[in-house]
Amino acid sequence: MATRPQTTPEELRTALAEHPNLRPRDLAQKLGVSEADLVAAQVGHGATPIVAAPKRLIPAVEALGEVMALTRNDHVVHEKIGRYANFHDGDHAAMVLTEEIDLRIFPRHWVHAFAVERETQGAVRRSVQVFDAAGDAVHKVYLRDGSPLAAWTALRNTLMTGLVGEHLALDPRVPVEAAKGDRAKADTLRAEWDRMTDTHQFLRLTAKLKMNRLGAYRMVGEPHARALAPSSAVQLLSDVAVAGLPVMLFVGNRGCIQIHSGPIGGLTPMGPWQNVLDDGFNLHLRADRVAEVWAVRKPTKRGEAVSLEAFDGEGGLIFQLFGLRKEGVDHVPDFARLVDALPTAEMERAAS
Known part of the structure; x- marks a missing residue:
């Protein structure tokens, strides 16, 4: 396991409050923690650990209606609005196949997940956030104005793990593989x-x-x-x-x-x-x-x-x-x- 950050959950919550407009990935890098650490620090303060396995999580997300799906890497962010449906499970790879939301999912990297409620600009923003073993964001789902709160509550209550703790147990980040040829x-x-x-x-x-x-x-x-x-x-x-x-x-x-x-x-x-x-x-x-x-x-x-x-x-x-x-x-x-x-x-x- 990686050496855990010395920053306390209270300090992370303070940093989030002080930088409301900074992207979480950028704030995590600035603080020397993972993005998942930022969310874990909010457990009991708007974040609930939930089951990350796509075969359980995605069917619950389908009930949320129209949402915004977000997938990114270090250099590009991809956001789509639509409804999750037509989920195909698989041990190695799974899929969501609709006209708007089209995903290829690799379940072994869906390790940590949270249902998150955070107040921003006087409104509560609700999301499902999934992270890999190193604490890097894998996929996020943001509710929209028309998303049914009853489905959100059911997702959170049905999938909550009950796990609590000051820090997540994270693995070291796997470096990018350099070009390899022969x-x-x-x-x-x-x-x-x-x-x-x-x-x-x-x-x-x-x-x-x-x-x-x-x-x-x-x-x-x-x-x-x-x-x-x-x-x-x-x-x-x-x-x-x-x-x-x-x-x-x-x-x-x-x-x-x-x-x-x-x-x-x-x-x-x-x-x-x-x-x-x-x-x-x-x-x-x-x-x-x-x-x-x-x-x-x-x-x-x-x-x-x-x-x-x-x-x-x-x-x-x-x-x-x-x-x-x-x-x-x-x-x-x-x-x-x-x-x-x-x-x-x-x-x-x-x-x-």
Whole structure:
């Protein structure tokens, strides 16, 4: 277990009160604790520990009606408004599949969960917050004005664990895996890449070759993967907005991937953040944290799938962007043309 922070729950509650507008993740980093520590400090003061297992939690969330779903990593926040339904359980992976709320869930990382009530600006904000073993946020659900309080109370009372304590027992954070490849297997990678019939085969291929996503992109070369200028991540978001082109935008962490399917509005910069502020969908991207961007082409039996994938300086995946498939066809020509027009990393270096 990690060494627990010396900051007391009372001090954490004071810090929360003194910084009401600071994002919890940023406040936790400032204080040298985990985000889950901040919530645990509120147990008995608006936070209730509840069962984290998706097979019990998600059916209870379905009863909350229209809510806001939030999934993020260190560099991007993905928020969707909708209703949870069509839950498919699984030991390794589970899913929520609706038009608005589209999630891929990895249950082993749903370790700590809380039902949270917090007063802000004269109103009570209610949420369900889930964290991994290191105390990093995996997924959050925020109630809206029309959410039934009876369902909220039932969720909290039915799933409460009764656990109390000054600090959570947390594991050390697992570092991001750096790009991993093997030049001796480059030809095998290209040959097996060309034989793929589904994008989901890609991770099995890299695992078999003892590579990872970014390592494979660096190894395989064009036309399979093309290194783009880091600025192309924001440029493509802007381009698809201008074109009104519907997309699939994936944001995830170890425990959850959240997907927006549809068009996006234009980007609104706010300090280091680039923001999509649409009805029903918000995205908040730290564009300055994008270190590598790749245009990736994967063959499938439904046509070539083209994506833009952005990574941070440690090799962690920030987000993926695909053209929205139509009637089971993976290839979206208009999206592919926008990706093909993006500047390469070499072009950006030459211009600097």
